[in-house]
Amino acid sequence: xxxxxxxxxxxQALTKKDFESGLDVRxxxxxxxxxxxxxxxxxxxxxxxxxxxxxxxSGIGCSSxxxxxxxxxxxxxxxxxxLAIATGLKISRPDLSVWVVTGxxxxxxxxxxxxxxxxxxxxxxxxxxxxxxxxxxTKGQYSPTSExxxxxxxxxxxxxxxxxxxxxxxxxxxATFAARCIDGDQAMMAAILERAAKHEGTxxxxxxxxxxxxxxxxxxxxxxxxxxxDTRLVMEHGKPLIFGKERNKGIRLxxxxxxxxxIGENGVTEADILVHNENAAHSGLAFSxxxxxxxxxxxxxxxxxxxxxxxxxxxxxxxxxxxxxxxxRGDLQRLLNSGETWTxx
Amino acid sequence: xxxxxVKARPVExxxxxxxxxxxxxxxxMQLTGTEFSKAVAKAGHGFTTHPDYPSExxxxxxxLYGVSGYQIQYSTGRVFTxxxxxxxxxxxxxxxxxxxxxxxxxxxxxxxNSSAFTPGNLEKAKYASNPxxxxxxxxxxxxxxxxxxxxxxxxxxxxxxxxxxxxCKNYFSLGLMMCLYSRPVDKEITDIEKKFAKKPKVAAANIxxxxxxxAYAEATEMFAVSYQMRESTPVPGKYRxxxxxxxxxxxxxxxxxxxxxxLFIGSYPITPAxxxxxxxxxxxxxxxxxxxxxxxxxxxxxxxxxxxxxxLALTTTSGPGLALKTxxxxxxxxxxxxxxxxxxxxxxxxTGIPTKTEQSDLLQALYGRNGExxxxxxxxxxxxxxxxxxxxxxxxxxxxxxxxILLTEGGIGQxxxxxxxxxxxxxxxxxxxxxxxxxxxxxxxxxxxxxRAWVRPGTPGMExxxxxxxxxxxxxxxxxxxxxxxxxxxxxxxKVAGIARDFPPSKVEGPAKGDLLVIGWGSTYxxxxxxxxxxxxxxxxxxxxxxxxxxxLPSDLGDIISRYKKVLVPExxxxxLSKLLRERYLVDVVQLNKIQGKPLKVTEIYDRILELC
Ligand code: SF4
Numbered sequence: 001x002x003x004x005x006x007x008x009x010x011x012q013a014l015t016k017k018d019f020e021s022g023l024d025v026r027x028x029x030x031x032x033x034x035x036x037x038x039x040x041x042x043x044x045x046x047x048x049x050x051x052x053x054x055x056x057x058s059g060i061g062c063s064s065x066x067x068x069x070x071x072x073x074x075x076x077x078x079x080x081x082x083l084a085i086a087t088g089l090k091i092s093r094p095d096l097s098v099w100v101v102t103g104x105x106x107x108x109x110x111x112x113x114x115x116x117x118x119x120x121x122x123x124x125x126x127x128x129x130x131x132x133x134x135x136x137x138t139k140g141q142y143s144p145t146s147e148x149x150x151x152x153x154x155x156x157x158x159x160x161x162x163x164x165x166x167x168x169x170x171x172x173x174x175a176t177f178a179a180r181c182i183d184g185d186q187a188m189m190a191a192i193l194e195r196a197a198k199h200e201g202t203x204x205x206x207x208x209x210x211x212x213x214x215x216x217x218x219x220x221x222x223x224x225x226x227x228x229x230d231t232r233l234v235m236e237h238g239k240p241l242i243f244g245k246e247r248n249k250g251i252r253l254x255x256x257x258x259x260x261x262x263i264g265e266n267g268v269t270e271a272d273i274l275v276h277n278e279n280a281a282h283s284g285l286a287f288s289x290x291x292x293x294x295x296x297x298x299x300x301x302x303x304x305x306x307x308x309x310x311x312x313x314x315x316x317x318x319x320x321x322x323x324x325x326x327x328x329r330g331d332l333q334r335l336l337n338s339g340e341t342w343t344x345x
Numbered sequence: 346x347x348x349x350x351v352k353a354r355p356v357e358x359x360x361x362x363x364x365x366x367x368x369x370x371x372x373x374m375q376l377t378g379t380e381f382s383k384a385v386a387k388a389g390h391g392f393t394t395h396p397d398y399p400s401e402x403x404x405x406x407x408x409l410y411g412v413s414g415y416q417i418q419y420s421t422g423r424v425f426t427x428x429x430x431x432x433x434x435x436x437x438x439x440x441x442x443x444x445x446x447x448x449x450x451x452x453x454x455x456x457x458n459s460s461a462f463t464p465g466n467l468e469k470a471k472y473a474s475n476p477x478x479x480x481x482x483x484x485x486x487x488x489x490x491x492x493x494x495x496x497x498x499x500x501x502x503x504x505x506x507x508x509x510x511x512x513c514k515n516y517f518s519l520g521l522m523m524c525l526y527s528r529p530v531d532k533e534i535t536d537i538e539k540k541f542a543k544k545p546k547v548a549a550a551n552i553x554x555x556x557x558x559x560a561y562a563e564a565t566e567m568f569a570v571s572y573q574m575r576e577s578t579p580v581p582g583k584y585r586x587x588x589x590x591x592x593x594x595x596x597x598x599x600x601x602x603x604x605x606x607x608l609f610i611g612s613y614p615i616t617p618a619x620x621x622x623x624x625x626x627x628x629x630x631x632x633x634x635x636x637x638x639x640x641x642x643x644x645x646x647x648x649x650x651x652x653x654x655x656x657l658a659l660t661t662t663s664g665p666g667l668a669l670k671t672x673x674x675x676x677x678x679x680x681x682x683x684x685x686x687x688x689x690x691x692x693x694x695x696t697g698i699p700t701k702t703e704q705s706d707l708l709q710a711l712y713g714r715n716g717e718x719x720x721x722x723x724x725x726x727x728x729x730x731x732x733x734x735x736x737x738x739x740x741x742x743x744x745x746x747x748x749x750i751l752l753t754e755g756g757i758g759q760x761x762x763x764x765x766x767x768x769x770x771x772x773x774x775x776x777x778x779x780x781x782x783x784x785x786x787x788x789x790x791x792x793x794x795x796x797r798a799w800v801r802p803g804t805p806g807m808e809x810x811x812x813x814x815x816x817x818x819x820x821x822x823x824x825x826x827x828x829x830x831x832x833x834x835x836x837x838x839x840k841v842a843g844i845a846r847d848f849p850p851s852k853v854e855g856p857a858k859g860d861l862l863v864i865g866w867g868s869t870y871x872x873x874x875x876x877x878x879x880x881x882x883x884x885x886x887x888x889x890x891x892x893x894x895x896x897x898l899p900s901d902l903g904d905i906i907s908r909y910k911k912v913l914v915p916e917x918x919x920x921x922l923s924k925l926l927r928e929r930y931l932v933d934v935v936q937l938n939k940i941q942g943k944p945l946k947v948t949e950i951y952d953r954i955l956e957l958c
Contacts, residue, residue, distance in 0.1 A: 021810070023822070052805045057650070060813075067810050068823070073802035075653060076812030077646075078676050084643035088650025088658070089802075091636055092609045096654070096802055114646075117639035316634060323629040330631035332602040333769045336595060341585040341766070342387045 378415025425871030520558025596735025701942025
């Protein structure tokens with residue numbers, strides 16, 4: 001696999017092909033993961049980052065096979081810990097573009113703690129969560145995003161776990177960039193991934209991903225051209241939150257809640273519809289949008305939040321710089337000689 | 346205090362003394378102890394200290410479980426341990442007296458703050474009658490001194506409140522002890538001025554209390570003699586007092602400075618290891634990045650990430666934390682990347698007794714992982730030795746591309762001793778090479794030491810993938826080939842076993858063959874060394890070896906063992922090294938185990954030696 005990769009390729013000349021490792025991809029035929037791999041490898045040459053400066057880190061699960069298929073530095077680690085490992089890598093090597101590819105089990109069940117803390121710290125990681133709402137690699141048990149009542153091998157009588165909304169969880173943890181898209185909508189995925197790649201701090205992207213084997217059709221209503229206009233809400237910054245085949249449905253604030261209203265009914269006009277603001281200082285409204293669930297609400301797609309905040313690694317570097325400015329570059333002999341000393345003659 | 350001229354008291358010369366300061370956490374006895382050891386150090390005496398504090402941060406005052414202590418042994422020569430039994434106990438309340446009295450030498454000195462012996466405090470300490478007056482302390486030399494009142498009287502004009510005045514009694518006690526042990530107070534006064542520079546009133550009060558304590562001891566007729574340590578003749582040079590955790594931190598910075606490679610620490614606070622993270626967090630003007638992780642697992646995982654990125658990376662923990670890091674240790678081992686995991690051991694199992702010392706994680710460090718997962722394990726044997734051990738840990742990690750577990754102990758990490766500060770130029774060299782040549786690069790190709798190459802992300806033309814799945818012995822690509830797996834397991838084992846080639850011949854103290862060989866590891870060093878010395882002087886045919894490396898064991902150890910009739914292994918666990926030696930060398934080891942959260946005493950080992958030869 002390494003044979004033709006021994007020479008550094010100038011950035012400009014790189015193509016999608018240069019980012020494909022050439023290893024046999026072992027996902028099930030028809031798995032939504034293929035689309036994500038294709039969009040990411042397509043995006044990478046466009047970012048102007050030398051290939052050797054990318055690192056992909058993953059944990060365990062179907063999605064975590066990802067690093068093997070991209071021709072960059074890669075670490076396929078242990079279940080749930082990809083974010084903690086990527087955190088150490090990014091803090092010690094801020095020069096690298098570090099991507100974490102994870103799943104709903106890996107990031108939100110066994111790795112939940114690392115997920116909220118990475119997001120809270122705003123470490124400059126690109127976190128791509130492939131949400132298929134099921135455990136695929138272990139062959140079909142419910143996950144933290146499986147819907148209530150879902151029957152799986154470990155919930156034969158129906159799932160009684162309240163599901164997480166990954167986006168809401170990220171926003172609750174203080175995400176500075178949170179977005180959602182779906183495997184079937186390549187154009188939207190491409191646009192969101194590109195924005196995520198350029199975001200400073202943690203960029204969190206949830207991609208709804210169809211598992212053809214264990215949860216096939218989970219997102220059909222959101223992908224089908226026939227239904228999707230009514231089931232999803234595509235958010236655009238500065239534009240009213242309007243959806244529906246007739247573009248006559250919208251989201252309106254009602255007290256501390258949000259509600260779906262129909263423009264033209266009951267005196268509702270477009271002016272009543274909430275205008276999306278990705279840059280709002282408080283993530284409350286974005287959080288509410290993140291909790292929308294079918295069938296009562298449309299499922300929002302696009303960027304929920306995008307705000308500027310210094311990344312953890314930049315603050316960490318600043319600490320070192322100011323320590324050096326204040327105390328001077330450390331000298332080992334002086335350090336050993338410090339503390340409570342005395343001399344015996 | 347009387348104004349009559351002070352009568353010169355006879356001075357008794359000492360070779361060694363053990364003093365223990367005890368009181369409530371709020372009595373400041375840790376400070377009295379530390380300051381007293383500083384004064385002793387300046388006189389050139391050797392010393393070892395042992396702080397002993399409860400797990401509760403602020404236990405209710407006067408209770409038996411809230412007692413905090415600080416023990417120091419100092420002497421004319423090198424001091425190996427903080428001492429078996431105190432010659433002197435300075436106790437600030439009934440609970441402190443009650444919990445510590447059984448340890449004090451028969452006929453030892455008790456200096457007791459009688460003001461704290463109120464009915465309430467006596468009841469809290471579960472004393473039926475006042476021990477200061479009921480004659481129960483007759484076997485000791487009791488000095489009941491109204492320390493609180495004397496301190497308060499000295500500070501009537503200090504302008505401080507009652508509570509603040511009460512806090513000054515630790516300096517009163519310090520002054521008293523400095524007088525009794527013939528130490529001058531001038532340097533202490535400058536130290537107080539510096540320490541409380543921002544609170545001049547408090548500084549003045551503490552100085553007054555210190556002087557009052559000194560003057561009281563000088564004037565009172567209570568003490569028949571003062572004591573003076575015989576003069577010491579230590580190796581000339583610059584010394585500092587150092588705890589094991591500080592020494593570890595400095596050793597890691599030294600590894601980074603010598604190799605020119607940035608240091609990364611990713612850790613979660615845990616007693617008694619936290620000070621290493623704290624120390625390194627304060628050294629960012631060196632090439633140090635510190636990261637306080639969200640949990641123990643993130644501690645080691647961030648360390649793995651940083652090591653993958655090319656840093657000298659370490660994580661620090663104690664037993665329960667090491668248990669949490671288990672799976673990630675396996676990842677570090679299979680990735681074959683260099684890093685150091687420090688386990689400052691404490692009494693277990695589970696949460697155990699966090700503030701008490703123990704050597705009971707040896708088997709966890711050696712074997713506590715799934716699959717065949719060899720990891721080198723080394724141990725430090727004293728506070729200052731942590732410095733050398735830290736350097737050695739990184740030397741092995743980098744040379745062999747492997748995680749290394751460094752075992753220290755609460756009793757080492759938080760204890761202090763004098764350290765002859767080394768000259769940086771004399772420290773061992775450490776060379777770190779990253780591979781940058783893509784020609785013929787295979788991620789799992791190995792050098793003569795079976796180490797694979799360290800390649801930093803960012804190196805052009807060498808993009809590759811590593812992971813926790815078994816991998817091809819050359820390319821590193823995922824492989825579940827049966828034979829390849831056997832080759833990989835055997836190679837990882839052979840690599841770690843081969844580290845023993847680096848070790849110098851084991852240092853055997855005593856005769857090259859004889860009746861008894863004592864083998865130790867870790868903090869038992871001091872007690873064993875002293876017990877061995879005593880037994881040798883008594884004409885016993887006994888030798889001793891102390892192990893730095895626990896995995897791999899030194900290759901000459903089997904041969905050494907075979908030259909003695911019996912082998913004794915003292916440990917503060919139920920026999921973990923014994924088990925290892927029996928399994929490895931088929932030798933009938935005699936165990937000496939103590940598991941009380943306390944160090945082994947010299948006499949305990951000495952008595953056992955006498956039983957065996
Ligand atoms: S099991 Fe599901 S998620 Fe996993 S590879 Fe197959 S289709 Fe994709």
